[in-house]
Amino acid sequence: MMKRESGRFRVRARGPVACFTRPEMKAERVSYEVMTPSAARGLLEAVLWKPSIRWHVHEIAVLAPIQWTSFRRNEVGSRASPKVRDFYVEERRAQRNTVALRDVDYVVTCSFALTGRAGPEENVRKFEEMFERRLERGQSFHQPYLGCREFVAEVEPAPPVLRAIQPEVDRPLGLMFYDFDYGPNGQLSVRPLFFEARLKGGVLHVPPRDEVLRANGGTP
Numbered sequence: 001m002m003k004r005e006s007g008r009f010r011v012r013a014r015g016p017v018a019c020f021t022r023p024e025m026k027a028e029r030v031s032y033e034v035m036t037p038s039a040a041r042g043l044l045e046a047v048l049w050k051p052s053i054r055w056h057v058h059e060i061a062v063l064a065p066i067q068w069t070s071f072r073r074n075e076v077g078s079r080a081s082p083k084v085r086d087f088y089v090e091e092r093r094a095q096r097n098t099v100a101l102r103d104v105d106y107v108v109t110c111s112f113a114l115t116g117r118a119g120p121e122e123n124v125r126k127f128e129e130m131f132e133r134r135l136e137r138g139q140s141f142h143q144p145y146l147g148c149r150e151f152v153a154e155v156e157p158a159p160p161v162l163r164a165i166q167p168e169v170d171r172p173l174g175l176m177f178y179d180f181d182y183g184p185n186g187q188l189s190v191r192p193l194f195f196e197a198r199l200k201g202g203v204l205h206v207p208p209r210d211e212v213l214r215a216n217g218g219t220p
Helices: 037-047 124-137 209-215
Strands: 009-018 053-062 068-076 093-114 148-152 154-157 170-181 191-200 203-205
Touching: 009 037, 009 124, 009 148, 037 053, 037 093, 037 124, 037 154, 037 170, 093 124, 124 154, 170 209, 191 209
Parallel strands: none
Antiparallel strands: 009 093, 009 154, 053 093, 053 203, 068 093, 170 191, 191 203
8 A cells, every 4th residue: 555644854943033913912913922733734835835744843843942032014904906996005004013932943843644636656755855855955945933923943954863852841832823723614614723832841742633634623
């Protein structure tokens, strides 16, 4: 039988600023304390995305102390669209406060599985080698970022000796955004999924997607 799942990779991602926005904060932008699984998947897809594979994030290890920074910046409240004839930025601009993380450093443990869109000529080893090669060379389809596109990330293979900081830490992080569930009908039934996050030994352990779907009242 053909292998459908890859081995596990360890990817290091770091940067001077990060903001993994909590969805319950509408007026101001406030980050979660730790990178979310969705943001980690976005980093991986920046390095390698194909319709034939789907990434799974297993763990996010925190290597640097959790530090905060805040600043104000001008943002536009809505996007320009062909349906809007007159789009004046000055009328839609608003100043918003951002509470973000600074000097972040993570190791993401991940793997991928083949999807139903994988062709007969495609196999797991092919994509494993492709991802390893692109990660080593620093190649990406677009600039990897830490929550917001302007907060760029440096992504590289993780050295084997790196350890999570504060191994004695064991505390809940509250409800954390996991990912979107597009359901069987695609974007017509899209809904957010959440899980009870916990930082244990400096590591956020991410539950499997099927487990999160059941906890959110869905069917794997």
